[in-house]
């Protein structure tokens with residue numbers, strides 16, 4: 001079993017969509033929302049919202065980016081200075097699923 005975990009604590013200005021991983025750091029485009037705890041970019045938002053509607057999960061949309069603000073600035077403001085992400089890598093999908101859902105490597 002080969003699972004590695006890396007916690008990144010200094011995100012700086014970096015803003016990535018938690019669904020498609022697109023880099024929005026320098027984009028002025030507005031839109032998107034927070035779904036659960038995931039930053040959802042303007043490109044992913046319409047499809048995800050349609051799915052949320054279909055599965056009756058619209059209450060998972062916790063906040064929406066204001067129209068007069070870029071998605072990147074909105075995410076940076078919302079996460080604050082102590083934000084961190086954990087990057088989990090695994091050899092196989094099953095190992096990754098175990099690491100995420102069961103903490104198998106801990």
Ligand SMILES: [Zn+2]
Pocket residue numbers: 017018019020021022040041042043044045
């Ligand atoms: Zn996206």
